[in-house]
Each structure stands twice: as C-alpha cells, then as structure tokens.
Amino acid sequence: MSRPSSFSLRGRKALVAIKDERDASIVRRQFERLGIEGVAWTPTEPVDFAPDLSLIDDEFLPLLQPAQRAFLARSPVIALLGTETPSRLKLVFELDPASFLIKPLRSAGIYAALVMAFERNERTSELKQQILKLEHRLKSRRVVLAAVLQIMHLHALAEPAAFALIRKTAMEQRKTIEELSAEITAKGMLPRAAG
Amino acid sequence: MTKPSVPVGIICSQSGPYQAMGREILKSAMMAVDEINTQTEFDFSIAPHVRDPRGIVSEYHTVCDDLIRNVGVAHIIGCYTSASRKQVLPIVERTDRLLWYPARYEGFECSDNVIYVGASPNHNVLPLVRYVLDNLSREIFCVGSNYVWTWETNRVTRELVSAADGHILAERLLELGESAVGHIVDEIVRRKPPIVFNTLVGSSSYDFIRAFHAGTKAAGLEIPMLSCSLCEPELAIVGPASAGCITSSAYFESIRLPENRAFVARWKARYGEDSSPSVDGQSAYVAVYLLARALQRAGSSDIAEVRRAAAGYRYNSPQGPVWIDGGNNHCVLTPRLAVSNPQGQFDIFWEADAPVKPDPYLTQLDVAVSPSRETSAGGALPNAPHLRVVK
Numbered sequence: 001m002s003r004p005s006s007f008s009l010r011g012r013k014a015l016v017a018i019k020d021e022r023d024a025s026i027v028r029r030q031f032e033r034l035g036i037e038g039v040a041w042t043p044t045e046p047v048d049f050a051p052d053l054s055l056i057d058d059e060f061l062p063l064l065q066p067a068q069r070a071f072l073a074r075s076p077v078i079a080l081l082g083t084e085t086p087s088r089l090k091l092v093f094e095l096d097p098a099s100f101l102i103k104p105l106r107s108a109g110i111y112a113a114l115v116m117a118f119e120r121n122e123r124t125s126e127l128k129q130q131i132l133k134l135e136h137r138l139k140s141r142r143v144v145l146a147a148v149l150q151i152m153h154l155h156a157l158a159e160p161a162a163f164a165l166i167r168k169t170a171m172e173q174r175k176t177i178e179e180l181s182a183e184i185t186a187k188g189m190l191p192r193a194a195g
Numbered sequence: 196m197t198k199p200s201v202p203v204g205i206i207c208s209q210s211g212p213y214q215a216m217g218r219e220i221l222k223s224a225m226m227a228v229d230e231i232n233t234q235t236e237f238d239f240s241i242a243p244h245v246r247d248p249r250g251i252v253s254e255y256h257t258v259c260d261d262l263i264r265n266v267g268v269a270h271i272i273g274c275y276t277s278a279s280r281k282q283v284l285p286i287v288e289r290t291d292r293l294l295w296y297p298a299r300y301e302g303f304e305c306s307d308n309v310i311y312v313g314a315s316p317n318h319n320v321l322p323l324v325r326y327v328l329d330n331l332s333r334e335i336f337c338v339g340s341n342y343v344w345t346w347e348t349n350r351v352t353r354e355l356v357s358a359a360d361g362h363i364l365a366e367r368l369l370e371l372g373e374s375a376v377g378h379i380v381d382e383i384v385r386r387k388p389p390i391v392f393n394t395l396v397g398s399s400s401y402d403f404i405r406a407f408h409a410g411t412k413a414a415g416l417e418i419p420m421l422s423c424s425l426c427e428p429e430l431a432i433v434g435p436a437s438a439g440c441i442t443s444s445a446y447f448e449s450i451r452l453p454e455n456r457a458f459v460a461r462w463k464a465r466y467g468e469d470s471s472p473s474v475d476g477q478s479a480y481v482a483v484y485l486l487a488r489a490l491q492r493a494g495s496s497d498i499a500e501v502r503r504a505a506a507g508y509r510y511n512s513p514q515g516p517v518w519i520d521g522g523n524n525h526c527v528l529t530p531r532l533a534v535s536n537p538q539g540q541f542d543i544f545w546e547a548d549a550p551v552k553p554d555p556y557l558t559q560l561d562v563a564v565s566p567s568r569e570t571s572a573g574g575a576l577p578n579a580p581h582l583r584v585v586k
Contacts, residue, residue, distance in 0.1 A: 010558045033305055033523045035558040106288065107305050111556065 006119040009111075010035030015051040017041045018080065019059045023105045027055065030110045043068055051075050053117060057103075058082055061091040069094065076121035078113050080105070098124070140178035147181035154189065165190070200242040201496055203228075203486070204262035206273030206283070207479075211250015212372035213397035216275050219428055219476035220297060221245065224272055226465055227483035237491055241483070244268060248279065255282040263290050269496045270295065272482050275475065276371075276396070277301060277343045284309065293498040295486055297478035299423065299445070301347035302555040308498070310505065311525040312482040312517075313475065314445045315553040317560065319423045320348050322530045323443035324355045326545070331419060332389035333361025338379055338403060339394030341368040348394050348423065351557065358562040364388050369399050376403040380410040383418065392421045393440075400425070401433045408436035427471035430539040438537040445528040446474040446514040447541040458513035471539070472513075481512045481526075485519065516550055525553030 014031065016038045018024040024040070031038045041047060043060050054072050057080045063069050076098035081088070084102075092100070099117035101109060144166075151162040169190055170180040183191045205224050208217035225243065232240040244266050248254035255274065262268045263286060271287065272295040274280040280296055287294045287308045294306075299314035327335065335356060339345030345368060353363050364386065367379045376399070383391060395403050404420070411418050422442045430437040448459055448471050458480070462472045472480075489505035490496060506521030515529045527550045533541035554560065 008558075008560075009556075029522075030305070033558070034556055107307060108284070108288075111303065 006115050006122065009114055009118075012052040013037045013039065013049065015039055015041045015047060015054040017043060017060050018055065018057045020057075020103070023057075023080070023103055026105045026107060027110065030107045034111060034114070036114075047071065053078065053114065055080060055101075056095055056097075058088055058092055061088075062094065076117040078117050137178065140181065143185055144177060144181040147184035150184055150188065151190070198238060198240045200240045201270075201490060202242045202244055202266055202268045203483075204259070204266065204268040204271035204273070205243050205245045206248060206255060206258055206262070206271060206279075207245075207275065208250040208279075209247045212399070213250060213275055215397065215428060215432060216298075216426075216473065216475055217247075217250070219426075219473040220273060220275065220479040222466060223472060223476035223478075223480040224297075224483050226462065227480045227487075230461075231483065231487045237487055239490065241487065252278050252282055255279040256286065259283045259286050263287075263292055269293065269498055270486055270501070272297065272479060272486070274298070280309070291498060293501065295482040297482045298475045299478075301344050302557060303347065305523050305525075305555055307502075307524065309524060310482070310485070310502070310519060311523075311553070311555070312485065313478045313526070314528055314530070315525050315555045316348070316351055316557060317554040318445055318528050318530045318551060319443040320351050321355070321560065322532055322545075322547070323421055323423060323441070324352050326441070326443075326532055327390055327421060328355065328359045328361065333359050334364050334388060335361070335390045335392050335421075336364045336383060336386070336388035337366045337392045337394070339366075339368055339392075340371050340373075340396045340399055342371060342396075344396070345394040349392075351560075352392065354562045369395065369403075371396060371399065373399050374402045376406045379403070380406045383407065384410050384414045384416065387416060388418065390419055390421060393425075394423065396424070401429065404433050404440070405436045424474075425535065426473035426475065427539060427541070428473045428476075430535055431471065435537060437539070438535055440535045441532065442535060442541060443530065443532050444474045444541075445530060446472075446477045447531060447533050447543055448472055449533070449540050449543055450514060450531075452513070452515055454511050454515075455513040477513055481510070481514070481517055484512065485510060485517070518550075520553055523553060523555055525555050527552055 014036055016027060018027060028038060043063055053075055054077045056072065056077055059082060072095060077095045079092045079095055079097040079100045080103055081092065081100055082103045098120040099113040101113050147166060148159060148162045151157060151165060152159060157165065166180060167177055170177045173180065205221065207220040208214055209221065228241045228243050231237055244262055246258035246262060248258050259271065262271060270293050274283055274296055275298050277300050283294055284306060288306060292308060294309045295312060296309055297312050299319055302316040333356060335352065337349050337352065339349065349366055356363060369376065391407065393400060393403065407420065420440045422440050425440055425442045427448050459472065463470065485505055488508060488510060489501045492504035493500040505519050507518055509516055509518045518527050520527055529547050529550045531543050531546040533543040535541055
C-alpha cells in the first residue's frame with residue numbers, strides 16, 4: 001500500500017504548544033486553511049490522543065520529564081525558534097525536530113515546515129526499519145557462516161558453491177537465507193521443503 | 196465639494212515578455228478607477244499611481260518600495276506572474292499593506308496581506324484536467340514556461356492523470372520569453388500525443404501556438420491543445436492559429452450575463468470595437484471594485500478594517516457573483532471551460548453550477564476520484580468535467 005502524500009495534510013491532528021497568542025492565532029488560521037486540527041497544549045498537561053505532529057515553542061524548553069520527550073518522539077516535531085543561539089539550539093536538539101519555524105511566525109513557511117516534517121519523519125522511519133533489518137542480518141551472519149561450513153563439509157563443496165546451494169534452497173522454500181541457515185545448523189543437514 | 200482621494204498603487208509591466216497582459220491589467224484597472232471616480236455611490240475618489248516594472252523581476256520590489264515609502268499607499272493592485280508577486284510579498288507584509296493580486300496562479304500561498312482575486316488551482320487546473328480525463332485522453336504532453344506556475348500545474352496534472360491510470364508523455368519547459376519552439380513542435384509531430392497542455396506564458400506561448408498549428412496541419416494531425424491562461428487579446432495576437440484551444444477560466448468575454456454585456460459595451464466604447472477584455476484584466480477591474488466597496492464600507496484605508504469589510508461581500512461582477520473567502524483571502528469564483536473559435540472568441544461549453552470556494556492548498560482534492568459526469572450549463576456538452584470535493 002502506498003503511503004499518504006506528505007503534500008496533503010487534510011485530516012491530520014497536531015499538538016500545538018505555543019506561548020505567544022499572535023503566533024498561536026497564525027498557526028490556528030493556517031491549520032484551518034490546510035484542514036488540520038490543532039490541539040493547544042502546555043507541556044505540564046496530560047495528552048489523551050496520539051498526535052500526527054507536534055509544534056513546540058522553544059520557550060517551553062527544556063522538557064524535564066523523560067516521559068514528555070518519549071511521547072513527543074512518537075511523531076514528527078517542529079520546533080519554533082525564537083533565537084538562533086547555540087545554547088538555545090542545543091536545547092532544541094533534544095526534541096530531535098523534523099523541521100523548524102522562526103518566530104514571529106508568518107503564514108508563509110508553515111505549510112513547507114509541515115510537509116518537510118512529515119516527509120522527513122517518513123524517511124527517517126524507513127531508514128530506522130532498514131537499520132533494524134540490517135542489524136538483524138548482521139547478527140545472523142554467524143549462523144549463515146556456520147551453515148555454509150556445515151554444507152561445505154557434508155557435500156564436499158567449495159564456499160561459493162555451498163552458499164549458492166543454501167540460497168537456491170531458501171528461494172525454493174520461500175525462506176530467508178538466515179532462516180534456512182538456522183534450520184541447517186539445528187538439523188545438521190539441508191531441510192526438506194514442507195508439503 | 197471635492198471628494199477626498201485614496202492613493203492606490205498599480206503595478207503592471209507595460210513591456211517585456213508578458214507586456215500584453217500587463218497592458219490589459221492596466222486598461223481594466225484604469226477603467227474601474229475612472230468609473231468609481233464618477234459614481235456618487237462612493238464618497239471618495241481613487242488616485243492611481245501606476246508603476247511599470249518592465250517585466251524585470253527585481254524591479255517589482257523597487258517600484259513597490261517606492262509606492263509604499265514615497266507615495267504612502269496602503270493598497271496596491273497588480274503583479275501578473277508569481278515571481279513578481281513573491282518579490283512584492285515581503286514588503287507588503289513587513290509594512291502591513293494590502294496587495295490585490297488579479298492573476299490566476301498555482302496556489303500554495305496564503306498571506307494576510309494579499310487578496311487573491313484570480314482563480315485558484317481548483318478553479319482552473321482541476322476542471323480542465325478532469326474534463327480531459329473524462330472526455331479526451333489519459334495521456335498528456337506538457338509544454339510550459341520554466342517557472343513555478345508550470346511546475347505546480349504540471350505536478351497537479353500528473354497526480355490526477357496518474358490516479359486515473361494515465362501518464363504524462365513529456366514535460367518540455369522553455370525559459371520565459373524563449374521563442375525557439377521548433378524542436379518541441381517537431382517532437383509533437385513525431386510522437387503524435389493525443390493532447391498537448393500549454394502552460395507557456397506570453398510571447399513564448401504565441402510563438403508555440405503558431406508553430407504548433409503550422410506543424411500539425413502540415414503533418415495532417417489534429418491534436419487538441421489545452422490552456423489555463425489563454426484569453427481573447429492573446430487570440431488576437433496569435434491570429435487564426437489560436438482557434439480550437441480548450442481553455443479553463445473564470446472569465447470569457449462571451450459570458451451571457453447582463454453585468455458582462457454592460458461591461459463589454461463600456462470596454463468597447465472606451466478601447467475600441469475591435470478590442471476585447473481579458474480574464475486577468477477583468478480580474479483587475481473586479482479587484483478595484485472590491486477594494487472600492489470595502490473602502491466605502493470600512494470608511495477607512497486601514498488594511499485590517501478594509502479586509503474585514505471586504506470578506507464575504509458579494510459583488511455581481513462581469514464574470515458573475517464574486518466574493519472573498521475571509522478564511523484564506525482568495526475569491527469564490529465560477530469555473531468555466533470554453534473552446535476558442537476562429538473569430539477570436541471563446542465558446543463556453545461548461546460552467547460550474549454555482550460559485551466554487553477557493554482551495555489554494557488543494558486541501559479538498561481527492562486525486563483518486565475517478566472521472567465521472569454531471570450536467571453542463573445549457574446542456575451544450577453532455578460529457579462535462581466533474582469536480583468531486585470531499586467534505
């Protein structure tokens with residue numbers, strides 16, 4: 001299934017933590033135009049829904065409770081910057097923002113920041129998934145190596161031929177090389193295809 | 196007793212690649228100003244301060260700065276291309292002035308300091324592409340000027356076409372003012388696409404339409420051309436080659452409304468029987484009237500009060516009822532489709548049943564909706580485009 005376009009923001013729900021009323025009203029107006037529901041929040045309050053996005057004013061930083069930081073990490077965060085000093089930016093980094101806006105806010109820029117945040121978040125999630133997958137495969141290398149050595153010994157094959165045999169069998173049995181290798185090391189031989 | 200006057204800036208290029216449209220905007224704006232200044236309905240007169248940026252992008256910033264700093268205008272009418280509007284935008288926002296922008300544009304902008312009087316993308320691109328998908332083809336060859344209007348129009352077109360399992364055959368871009376169009380026409384003749392979508396601007400478009408007409412005629416091809424911008428004065432510039440272009444617009448001279456008949460009569464009395472108003476020109480005329488009525492209602496030039504007074508006020512303009520959506524400062528307009536004829540006019544074959552709310556961010560667009568049918572105005576064309584909005 002294709003993921004929703006980052007350009008279409010209709011129906012999304014955002015957590016909005018903004019101190020200045022003028023900035024807040026600009027965000028409210030722009031959200032209305034974009035079809036986004038904004039829920040005003042101050043970091044001391046509990047939240048009873050899972051936002052698609054959070055806008056956090058740097059005036060609320062630092063967030064002292066790890067639970068708040070963990071909660072915000074579940075969806076993309078846009079940081080609202082009042083000053084660009086390194087000390088302030090250092091605090092902003094703890095939010096791991098996907099995008100940012102400079103205060104005082106204008107309607108121009110909000111759409112771009114939102115689209116950027118959703119797209120960045122999506123790409124980061126994909127990268128994280130990819131890293132998990134690669135880490136898993138890396139861990140399985142030991143098992144694959146053991147299986148290759150076993151097949152080399154059992155069938156008197158060279159390493160490339162042994163690996164090719166495992167790969168071919170894995171494809172025939174619709175398994176990953178890692179799964180098949182685990183079975184080989186457990187059974188001491190190439191497992192027969194089920195059915 | 197002399198009425199107090201309100202200074203209003205008018206920015207439109209009278210030379211450069213899109214000078215023809217700049218002149219149309221100026222002619223229409225001045226016509227509205229002169230009418231308003233003689234009407235007793237208004238207890239003020241408008242003092243127009245015209246500036247000509249000559250189609251040079253950076254000049255727009257300069258003339259806008261001059262109008263605000265040296266003339267002291269609170270309201271400015273004008274700009275044609277998005278590039279020019281983007282030059283003016285930072286100044287009007289910083290100084291809290293109001294730009295009344297008459298041209299249709301690609302959307303994805305919403306400033307509190309701009310009133311967008313022209314069509315939004317859901318007023319012109321959507322009806323046109325839906326019509327094509329519904330009636331003509333799912334394969335489109337795109338030719339346009341290399342700037343934001345074409346980029347965004349082509350993106351929206353691509354999304355709609357892709358969702359309908361069609362595809363964009365090609366996307367050929369030319370720099371603004373470029374006249375070397377032969378290679379694109381050669382490619383069209385060679386590849387024979389079912390439809391060509393023209394988003395070229397100004398002189399590039401005129402050159403292309405003439406070359407396209409000559410090239411396809413010589414090859415014995417009949418390929419329909421689409422446009423979201425072609426207007427009557429441009430048909431006159433291009434000549435007979437302009438006939439047969441399917442065009443989407445909120446305004447055509449041929450609209451059968453009493454307000455338009457009166458407008459066209461006044462136009463011809465002023466500018467000659469052979470001349471025609473244009474969509475962007477008429478939009479500038481509407482902008483001046485919307486501004487004047489808002490000034491009258493607000494009793495002040497203050498932009499916050501004028502904007503408040505302008506929002507939602509219904510004006511029976513030449514193109515039909517028009518009002519400003521206070522939520523996004525864009526105008527509610529009636530989309531129409533027409534085909535250009537050899538007499539330099541447009542034959543309207545479809546119009547929306549009612550004025551359509553502007554959707555500058557295409558928030559309500561559902562690209563996956565399959566094309567379907569609905570009745571057209573006057574029943575002239577049974578297969579009319581259908582705009583599905585998600586509520």
